[in-house]
Amino acid sequence: MDSELDAAVRATDTDAAQARLSAVNKGYLSDDVFIQFFIPRSRYLPPRPPLINVGTFIRATAIDMLVDKWIQLFGRVQVVSLGAGSDTRFWRLSTAGKSKSLEHYVEIDFPENTARKAHSIRKNDALNRHLEDITIDQGGTALRSTQYSLIPLDLRNPPSIILAPLISSGLLKRSIPTLFLSECVFVYMPPAASDALVRWFGENFEIVGGTLYEMFGLTDEFGKVMRANLMVTSGVDAYQTLEAQSARYLQHDYTHATSITLKTVRRHYIPSAELQRIAFLEMLDEIEELDLVLDHYVLSWGVKVAPGSDDEVVRHAVSWGIDRVDDPANDKDELEEGEIQQDA
Numbered sequence: 001m002d003s004e005l006d007a008a009v010r011a012t013d014t015d016a017a018q019a020r021l022s023a024v025n026k027g028y029l030s031d032d033v034f035i036q037f038f039i040p041r042s043r044y045l046p047p048r049p050p051l052i053n054v055g056t057f058i059r060a061t062a063i064d065m066l067v068d069k070w071i072q073l074f075g076r077v078q079v080v081s082l083g084a085g086s087d088t089r090f091w092r093l094s095t096a097g098k099s100k101s102l103e104h105y106v107e108i109d110f111p112e113n114t115a116r117k118a119h120s121i122r123k124n125d126a127l128n129r130h131l132e133d134i135t136i137d138q139g140g141t142a143l144r145s146t147q148y149s150l151i152p153l154d155l156r157n158p159p160s161i162i163l164a165p166l167i168s169s170g171l172l173k174r175s176i177p178t179l180f181l182s183e184c185v186f187v188y189m190p191p192a193a194s195d196a197l198v199r200w201f202g203e204n205f206e207i208v209g210g211t212l213y214e215m216f217g218l219t220d221e222f223g224k225v226m227r228a229n230l231m232v233t234s235g236v237d238a239y240q241t242l243e244a245q246s247a248r249y250l251q252h253d254y255t256h257a258t259s260i261t262l263k264t265v266r267r268h269y270i271p272s273a274e275l276q277r278i279a280f281l282e283m284l285d286e287i288e289e290l291d292l293v294l295d296h297y298v299l300s301w302g303v304k305v306a307p308g309s310d311d312e313v314v315r316h317a318v319s320w321g322i323d324r325v326d327d328p329a330n331d332k333d334e335l336e337e338g339e340i341q342q343d344a
């Protein structure tokens with residue numbers, strides 16, 4: 001029997017999806033016509049407060065930039081979205097003309113969530129017309145297609161058991177540059193389980209990148225308030241600092257890792273034209289509170305290349321990341337407090 005805690009963890013997807021829908025409806029995220037299809041009665045949901053919309057915009061924009069850069073550097077890639085929930089990235093990449101770059105796109109979540117998603121995909125032509133040769137499997141919880149697969153798994157189980165079949169069945173190929181995404185997922189897992197996933201990806205693909213976004217450092221006064229208001233498990237306590245977040249990768253022989261807070265992302269990584277555009281969408285009074293909230297979310301990315309890879313591949317891997325925006329308005333040469341870059 002599933003525990004109540006697992007049900008609460010699965011339900012965090014509803015919150016994430018509704019936050020995204022709100023940011024889309026308010027004009028923050030303009031490219032997502034798909035999220036509505038994953039949310040029942042989406043038309044009747046009230047918008048989220050401006051602070052949440054801005055946070056959703058910063059997070060989504062930064063992760064989109066990391067994914068786009070991975071594709072741009074490597075040309076043909078695999079993406080594995082861990083705890084994908086109602087994420088729409090596959091469809092957004094398809095409509096942005098990037099489906100040719102996707103060797104395969106895999107989404108993994110608990111069976112209850114994948115069943116719901118598979119149902120939405122089957123039901124909505126706006127979603128299923130982007131997929132070829134769809135088959136539904138495992139009692140409606142799994143969906144396979146030529147380029148996209150939705151797979152029901154509990155990611156707390158050993159990856160050598162649950163993920164290895166993705167390679168042995170030919171769904172994922174070791175030689176294709178592989179990006180795994182963990183958007184607000186590891187925080188709900190025991191650290192030993194999330195570590196095992198980072199290690200497994202590093203050991204099983206020739207070129208691998210990892211992207212992670214989640215709340216962290218919930219030990220100060222503001223963090224304690226956030227903790228009381230958010231659904232969190234002990235997973236949130238494992239990596240409290242930016243250095244520790246980067247160590248997630250480096251301890252498993254990834255060669256480069258960068259960790260920054262979302263506050264830093266907003267200040268230095270989002271083009272000022274975009275920040276100006278969203279400033280006109282809604283009145284946001286609580287700038288200080290926004291900074292405090294964003295300071296408790298981390299975006300990190302790490303990369304690993306198999307020894308003996310050719311120089312160009314290594315150069316591409318090392319250059320992967322999001323770049324600081326060279327805006328006179330917010331440019332500073334030195335790295336600031338909320339940002340660390342480390343090489344192994």
Ligand SMILES: C[S@@+](CC[C@H](N)C(=O)[O-])C[C@H]1O[C@@H](n2cnc3c(N)ncnc32)[C@H](O)[C@@H]1O
Binds near residue numbers: 012017082087113189
């Ligand atoms: C906060 S939601 C984030 C969804 C999506 N990544 C996003 O950012 O919009 C967390 C998701 O991770 C999934 N998840 C958490 N722990 C998991 C586990 N052990 N196995 C599979 N999925 C898990 C939840 O079911 C949920 O869909």
